[in-house]
Amino acid sequence: MRFFVLTMITALCLGCVAQPKPEAALFQRIGGAPMLTRISNQTLDIVSKDPRTSRSFEGVKMKTLKESLSNFLCVKTGGACVYEGETMKKSHADLHITTAEFEVMVDVLRERLDANGVGTKEKNELLKILAPMKRDVVSN
Numbered sequence: 001m002r003f004f005v006l007t008m009i010t011a012l013c014l015g016c017v018a019q020p021k022p023e024a025a026l027f028q029r030i031g032g033a034p035m036l037t038r039i040s041n042q043t044l045d046i047v048s049k050d051p052r053t054s055r056s057f058e059g060v061k062m063k064t065l066k067e068s069l070s071n072f073l074c075v076k077t078g079g080a081c082v083y084e085g086e087t088m089k090k091s092h093a094d095l096h097i098t099t100a101e102f103e104v105m106v107d108v109l110r111e112r113l114d115a116n117g118v119g120t121k122e123k124n125e126l127l128k129i130l131a132p133m134k135r136d137v138v139s140n
């Protein structure tokens, strides 16, 4: 009987230990606000100078845009930030972004995520969140 009780207690304890921990939000796993700020800044620095995409950024206040993009990505990945900008449709409507320009931006973002050591799983999760936004950003 004592053996049975001991076995049951051991099994219950192991059960507690083996409980899978809920996965942290993508925001945390990606490296939090510092990483999202770095990724946003670097991506925007590159696409605003790349001749394939630079035309849309002429006259745009890059500091404000960088902060806005960083907050947007924070919210979309589950971070506790506040995004006060426009919807994707509204903020890109007048820019007439093409599919080719959208793809350059995604390529640069992917490359920056790699360069900053973001894991493949996290990188793909973020790209999957952004992919459906193409229909709101692109208007050609």
Ligand code: HEM
Pocket: 047, 053, 056, 057, 060, 061, 065, 068, 069, 072, 084, 085, 086, 087, 091, 092, 095, 097, 101, 102, 103, 105, 130, 131, 133, 134, 137
């Ligand atoms: C999934 C892809 C994209 C996301 C998530 C995104 C996100 C954003 C965000 C959050 C803003 C700020 C809106 C605001 O503060 O009201 C913004 C504005 C802007 N985006 Fe994008 N964007 C994307 C694709 C692109 C592409 C492909 C281009 C150009 C090649 C682009 C060019 C701009 C420009 C120029 C602005 C500033 C507009 C202004 O201040 O009038 N975006 N975007």
